[in-house]
Amino acid sequence: MTSKQEFIEKLRNSNLRPTKQRINICEVLFNRDKTFHFTISDLFNLVKDKTGEKVSLATVYNTVHAFHKKGYLKEIPINSNQTYFDTNVTDHHHFFDVKEEKLIDLKNEDVGPIEIQKSIPGKKIKSVEVLVKLED
Amino acid sequence: MTSKQEFIEKLRNSNLRPTKQRINICEVLFNRDKTFHFTISDLFNLVKDKTGEKVSLATVYNTVHAFHKKGYLKEIPINSNQTYFDTNVTDHHHFFDVKEEKLIDLKNEDVGPIEIQKSIPGKKIKSVEVLVKLED
DNA sequence: ATCTTCTTTAGAATAATTATAAACAACGAA
DNA sequence: TTCGTTGTTTATAATTATTCTAAAGAAGAT
Numbered sequence: 001m002t003s004k005q006e007f008i009e010k011l012r013n014s015n016l017r018p019t020k021q022r023i024n025i026c027e028v029l030f031n032r033d034k035t036f037h038f039t040i041s042d043l044f045n046l047v048k049d050k051t052g053e054k055v056s057l058a059t060v061y062n063t064v065h066a067f068h069k070k071g072y073l074k075e076i077p078i079n080s081n082q083t084y085f086d087t088n089v090t091d092h093h094h095f096f097d098v099k100e101e102k103l104i105d106l107k108n109e110d111v112g113p114i115e116i117q118k119s120i121p122g123k124k125i126k127s128v129e130v131l132v133k134l135e136d
Numbered sequence: 137m138t139s140k141q142e143f144i145e146k147l148r149n150s151n152l153r154p155t156k157q158r159i160n161i162c163e164v165l166f167n168r169d170k171t172f173h174f175t176i177s178d179l180f181n182l183v184k185d186k187t188g189e190k191v192s193l194a195t196v197y198n199t200v201h202a203f204h205k206k207g208y209l210k211e212i213p214i215n216s217n218q219t220y221f222d223t224n225v226t227d228h229h230h231f232f233d234v235k236e237e238k239l240i241d242l243k244n245e246d247v248g249p250i251e252i253q254k255s256i257p258g259k260k261i262k263s264v265e266v267l268v269k270l271e272d
Numbered sequence: 273a274t275c276t277t278c279t280t281t282a283g284a285a286t287a288a289t290t291a292t293a294a295a296c297a298a299c300g301a302a
Numbered sequence: 303t304t305c306g307t308t309g310t311t312t313a314t315a316a317t318t319a320t321t322c323t324a325a326a327g328a329a330g331a332t
Contacts, residue, residue, distance in 0.1 A: 019280080022279090059280060077214055081319075107254075116247060125269070126234065129266070133263045158310090176288085194311075194312065195311060218287090
C-alpha cells in the first residue's frame with residue numbers, strides 16, 4: 001500500500017506543491033500493484049471514477065508532464081494518435097499486440113543486451129527502446 | 137532512376153487511380169537514392185518545391201495513408217507530436233536526434249542481435265524495432 | 273494573519289488530422 | 303469518341319489532442 005506521504009514526496013521532488021487534486025492523481029497513478037499504461041484521457045477519467053472528485057484536464061497534463069520530466073513516468077513510443085505513459089520507469093521494453101492495440105511489459109531480462117555499434121559525433125545515447133510487435 | 141510506370145503500378149496496387157497529383161507525390165517519395173524520412177507537412181512542401189505544382193493537404197494525407205496500408209510506406213514510432221513515415225519498409229532501426237528532431241537510419245549490422253526470451257501464447261513476433269534516442 | 277507565490281480552472285488558442293461536398297478527372301462500355 | 307459511373311481534388315469546416323491564459327483560490331513563509 002502506497003502512503004500519502006510518498007505521493008507528497010514525489011510531488012515535492014517534481015517541484016509541485018501537494019494539492020488535493022495532485023494527490024488524487026497520484027492515488028490513481030501509483031496506488032496499484034501492476035504497471036499501468038495510460039493516456040492522459042484515461043487518467044483524467046479514472047481520477048473522477050476512483051476518487052469521486054473532478055480534476056481539470058489542465059491539471060492532469062501539468063502533473064503528468066512534471067512527473068515525466070522528473071522521471072516518475074515514462075513516455076512510450078507506439079504508433080498512435082495519443083501519447084502513452086507508463087508507471088514502470090525502469091529500463092524496459094514492450095510487446096505491442098497489434099490486433100488488440102494492447103501494450104505488454106517486457107522485463108529487462110526478457111531482452112538480451114543491445115549493442116549499438118554506431119555513433120554520431122557530438123551526440124550521446126539517451127535511451128534505447130525496443131518495441132516488439134505481435135501478430136496472431 | 138524510377139519510372140512513371142512504377143509509380144502507376146504502386147498507385148494501382150494501392151487502389152488509387154493514377155492522377156497527376158498522386159504521381160507528383162510519388163516523384164518526391166520514391167524517386168531518390170537514399171531512404172526518406174518525412175512528416176506529412178514535409179512531403180506537402182516538397183511536392184510544391186520539386187514539381188512546381190500545388191497539391192492539397194488532403195490529397196497528401198489520403199495518398200500516404202493508402203501507401204502505408206499497402207506497405208509501401210512505414211510508420212515510425214517516435215514520441216513526437218507529428219507522425220513520421222519512412223520509404224524504407226524493411227525491418228530496421230533508428231537513431232532519433234531529440235534536439236534536432238531528425239531520424240537517422242541504423243543498418244541492421246549496426247545493432248547486435250536482439251534476443252526476445254519471452255513469448256505470448258497464440259502470438260508470434262511480427263517485428264522487432266529499436267529506437268535509440270540521442271542527446272547532446 | 274498576511275503577503276507572496278504557486279495552482280486550479282474554464283475556456284480560448286493552436287496544431288495535426290479527418291470529414292465534407294461540390295467541381296472535376298479517370299474509366300469503361302457502347 | 304461519347305457518356306454515364308465512379309473515384310478524386312480541393313477549400314474549408316470539423317474534430318481531437320494539447321497548450322495557453324488569466325482570474326480566483328490555496329499553500330507556504332514570516
